[in-house]
Amino acid sequence: xxxxxxxxxxxxxxxxAWTAPLLSAPEILFKIDQNLTSANLxxxxxxxxxxxxxxxxxxxxxxxQGAHRSFTEYLSPPREKGNKMLKLDDNLWIYxxxxxxxxxxxGHMLRQSVMGSDLSYEDMMENNKLxxxxxxxxxxxxxxxxxxxxxxxxxxxxxxxxxxxxxxWVDQERFITLKQELFAKSGKLLKxxxxxxxxxxxxxxxxxxxxxxxxxxxxxxxxxLIHTIEFDVDIPPSRFSKASLRR
Amino acid sequence: MLLVRLAFKNTxxxxxxxxxNTFILSLTFVFIILINGIHTGMYLQIVRARIADxxxxxxxxxxxxxxxxxxxLEESHAPLPLSLQxxxxxxxxxxxxATIYPHGQMQSxxxxxxxxxxxxxxxxxxxxxxxxxxxxxxxMIGMRMARDFQLSEGDTVAARWRTHDGAFDAMDFAIVSVFxxxxxxxxxxxxxxxxxxxxxxxxxxxxxxxIVLRDELQILPQEASWQxxxxxxxxxxxxxxxxSKRASAVWLYAIxxxxxxxxxxxxQALSVxxxxxxxxxxxxxxxxxxxVVQLITLEGxxxxxxxxxxxxVYGGPVFWYLGAExxxxxxxxxxxxxxxGERMVPVFSVGLFAGTFGTVMLFLAVISYWPARKIAKLQPxxxxxxxSY
Numbered sequence: 001x002x003x004x005x006x007x008x009x010x011x012x013x014x015x016x017a018w019t020a021p022l023l024s025a026p027e028i029l030f031k032i033d034q035n036l037t038s039a040n041l042x043x044x045x046x047x048x049x050x051x052x053x054x055x056x057x058x059x060x061x062x063x064x065q066g067a068h069r070s071f072t073e074y075l076s077p078p079r080e081k082g083n084k085m086l087k088l089d090d091n092l093w094i095y096x097x098x099x100x101x102x103x104x105x106x107g108h109m110l111r112q113s114v115m116g117s118d119l120s121y122e123d124m125m126e127n128n129k130l131x132x133x134x135x136x137x138x139x140x141x142x143x144x145x146x147x148x149x150x151x152x153x154x155x156x157x158x159x160x161x162x163x164x165x166x167x168x169w170v171d172q173e174r175f176i177t178l179k180q181e182l183f184a185k186s187g188k189l190l191k192x193x194x195x196x197x198x199x200x201x202x203x204x205x206x207x208x209x210x211x212x213x214x215x216x217x218x219x220x221x222x223x224x225l226i227h228t229i230e231f232d233v234d235i236p237p238s239r240f241s242k243a244s245l246r247r
Numbered sequence: 248m249l250l251v252r253l254a255f256k257n258t259x260x261x262x263x264x265x266x267x268n269t270f271i272l273s274l275t276f277v278f279i280i281l282i283n284g285i286h287t288g289m290y291l292q293i294v295r296a297r298i299a300d301x302x303x304x305x306x307x308x309x310x311x312x313x314x315x316x317x318x319x320l321e322e323s324h325a326p327l328p329l330s331l332q333x334x335x336x337x338x339x340x341x342x343x344x345a346t347i348y349p350h351g352q353m354q355s356x357x358x359x360x361x362x363x364x365x366x367x368x369x370x371x372x373x374x375x376x377x378x379x380x381x382x383x384x385x386x387m388i389g390m391r392m393a394r395d396f397q398l399s400e401g402d403t404v405a406a407r408w409r410t411h412d413g414a415f416d417a418m419d420f421a422i423v424s425v426f427x428x429x430x431x432x433x434x435x436x437x438x439x440x441x442x443x444x445x446x447x448x449x450x451x452x453x454x455x456x457x458i459v460l461r462d463e464l465q466i467l468p469q470e471a472s473w474q475x476x477x478x479x480x481x482x483x484x485x486x487x488x489x490x491s492k493r494a495s496a497v498w499l500y501a502i503x504x505x506x507x508x509x510x511x512x513x514x515q516a517l518s519v520x521x522x523x524x525x526x527x528x529x530x531x532x533x534x535x536x537x538x539v540v541q542l543i544t545l546e547g548x549x550x551x552x553x554x555x556x557x558x559x560v561y562g563g564p565v566f567w568y569l570g571a572e573x574x575x576x577x578x579x580x581x582x583x584x585x586x587x588g589e590r591m592v593p594v595f596s597v598g599l600f601a602g603t604f605g606t607v608m609l610f611l612a613v614i615s616y617w618p619a620r621k622i623a624k625l626q627p628x629x630x631x632x633x634x635s636y
Contacts, residue, residue: 106318113353159412184417185410216405216417218351 025136025152031175033129035204040065043229044075049117050220058115059227067129069240080115084245092121095245102245117222118191118214126162130154133161144169144178145195163190174198174205189215201229250538254545258553261514265550268510272554272607275503277562279603282496284566284593288573290489291594292587294482296429299369302481303338303459307331307473312342312456314432320344320357321409324454325472331458338365339455341445345408347420347438349396357437358386358408360445367461370433374424375441383421384444389434393425400425406438411450418448429588504607508614515547516618526622527630536623543622547615551608566595 023031041064048057059075074083082097092105105121113120130136134154142151154166165187169179176198182191197209206229213221238244258265298304312323320342331337341360346353361368363375371387379385383403393399400422407417420438428434446452463478519526526539534542573592 112355156414159410159414162409162413162415164414182415184407184415186416186418188405188417190407190415190417214353216348216351216407217353218348 025138026131028138028150028152028170028175029131029134029136029154032170032177033131035175036206037067037129038064038231040233040235041229041231042233042235044227046225046227047115047117048223048225049115050222051116055220056116058117063235063239065235065240071239071244086240086242086245087124088240092124093242093245100246102242113214113217118212118217118219119222120214122162123191128161133157134166139167141172142169147174147178148172149178171198171205176205176207191215196223199226202231204231250542250545254542254549257542258546258549261518264514265553268507268514268550269553269557271510272507272550272611273558273562275500275507276554276558276603276607277565278503279500279607280558280562280566280595280599281569281593282499283493283599283603284570284595285591286489286493286496287596287599288591288593289492289587290485292429292592293485293489296588297432297482297485298478300428300430300433301368302478303367303461304463305460305478306476306481307458307460308476309456310472310474317344317357320456324451324456326453327455327458328473331473334362334364336367336461338362338367338459339442340457340459341442341449341451341454342456343408343445343449345406345438347396348405348407349398352396354396355436356406358406358445358448359437359439360442361439362442367459370428370439371424371426372439374426375439377423379421379423383419384440384448385423386420386438386440387424387426388422388438390425390427391431391434392436392438393422395435398422398425408449410448416448504610507607508610511547511550511611512614512618514550515543515615518546519543519618519622523625523630526625527627530625530627531631536625539622539625540616540619543619544612544615547619548608548611551604551611554607555604566593569593570595 042062043064044059044061046057046059048055056077058077058080060072061075062070062072064070068087068089070085070087072085074080084095084097086093086095093102094105095102114124133156135157136152136154139151139153142149149169149171152168152170154168156164163182164185165183167181167183168177170176171178176195177193178195178198180191180193181189182193184190192213192215194211194213195207195209196211197207198205199208200206207224207226209223209225211221211223309323309325311319313319321344324341327339331339338361343358343360345356345358347356348354361370361372361375363372365372374387375385377385380403388398396404398404402422403419404422405417406420407415410416420440442455446454458473529539529542530536570593573590576587576589576591
């Protein structure tokens with residue numbers, strides 16, 4: 001009988017944890033940001049673009065400082081090798097070694113897809129932290145990738161956010177978004193990001209393999225695979241200069 | 248009159264040589280008139296089409312607007328000035344960059360907001376008043392755009408754009424009409440949408456990027472935010488294009504003229520050399536050296552008159568037919584970006600005929616006089632004995 005009551009209390013507490021998290025929605029967003037952002041970050045990743053006609057993979061090495069500065073060098077395939085991309089705040093430059101030219105990506109070019117992928121340059125320019133940019137509410141609990149999740153609705157605090165609404169599935173233990181749906185102002189679903197695999201790097205859970213899908217575009221989406229990632233590495237400030245594009 | 252009769256008889260007496268020279272010269276006439284007529288027709292055709300579908304009677308542009316710089320589009324709009332809010336005399340147009348997904352392919356385009364009620368441009372904007380399926384926005388596109396993106400009337404296409412604040416927004420567009428225009432600048436890579444819808448979509452009420460005027464009338468004084476562009480300014484690129492085509496054709500005219508003039512010069516030089524005795528006899532009979540020079544020059548010029556008559560005989564019907572009916576243009580001409588439509592109608596004016604005739608005759612006179620001027624030194628007694636000058 002005693003065991004039965006203890007079990008009931010245990011079940012009740014467990015179900016309370018599912019329906020009413022101990023953390024508030026903004027705190028969950030803060031934890032997600034903490035998990036994903038780092039002062040300095042060095043990664044090697046590959047993008048597999050599943051187009052309507054063919055599939056191709058691009059490998060790249062990225063140096064990232066905070067949310068506003070990044071430098072990417074393409075490693076393969078041979079056609080893209082040596083291309084470099086520099087992002088400083090809201091500015092983006094691309095260097096093509098074959099033409100020995102640095103091109104600033106602005107205006108309508110930002111809307112174009114990055115090398116045929118489902119990501120546009122605008123997507124790459126997104127650099128706001130979720131807890132700063134969005135007002136969140138927890139809608140329900142769900143399971144994704146066999147992990148218990150909170151399904152949260154995010155409303156932009158300011159009208160200048162690229163996506164005014166997001167729906168995110170947040171792992172309740174690891175504080176990582178396992179699935180995201182990005183909506184237009186009209187409520188039309190624009191993009192979906194789904195984790196396929198996450199991994200533990202030091203004390204953080206980080207995406208290992210994810211699928212980025214532009215819903216309006218035909219194709220199977222773009223798969224991103226993180227090969228290696230190092231947090232808090234030393235990156236010389238000169239890495240984030242236009243001069244470094246030609247080096 | 249005697250000289251003219253004599254020159255005509257001598258020219259006719261030369262037989263095949265005269266007619267061969269005349270035919271070559273007539274070809275030159277026909278070719279120069281035809282090419283010039285085509286260039287004039289091309290210019291007028293493009294200008295007419297651009298005024299009707301694109302330019303109106305002049306335009307006011309937002310100071311930052313540059314149609315050749317897509318980077319300028321996002322910021323180059325502002326509320327309409329009060330003095331330009333006359334729907335009878337002005338058509339405000341708002342230009343917004345966007346992305347559409349025809350058949351799942353991502354394509355950069357521009358959305359152009361225009362009032363469906365406007366009557367200044369000949370675009371069929373009233374079709375934007377047609378009802379579209381619920382939840383969609385009616386748009387019209389040009390035939391080239393429809394062909395390039397494989398879209399047709401009744402199709403819907405997803406579109407994404409950014410509001411004035413920078414947030415993404417997206418909706419489905421219903422294509423309510425596909426229009427035909429000779430002007431690519433109103434067709435390729437753009438969708439026409441009711442102005443109020445577009446202003447609401449990007450949250451810029453009463454904004455415009457440029458304003459088309461009914462008449463070429465500068466309503467506002469030149470001010471910082473809105474710049475007046477006259478038709479002369481707006482058509483400058485078309486004028487330059489046609490002028491460059493004219494300039495490139497000058498080489499062809501020059502080669503043809505050179506060939507024709509060489510033939511005439513050769514004929515005249517040979518004629519002067521071989522007709523010593525005849526010319527000496529004329530001088531002995533009382534014709535002064537200057538009259539003899541005039542005779543030879545006149546004979547040369549007669550080739551020009553005969554060539555003009557011959558050109559009229561076989562070229563006239565060709566000019567008349569082309570001037571009335573034109574000729575079909577190969578579809579590939581579109582790739583050059585010319586607003587020419589399906590048929591090219593050359594324009595032949597009296598000035599063109601007169602100018603061409605006058606120019607050719609001037610060259611002929613010089614070319615004929617050149618070998619003849621030596622005759623002035625000829626002594627009749629020497630000429631009769633067959634001696635040279």
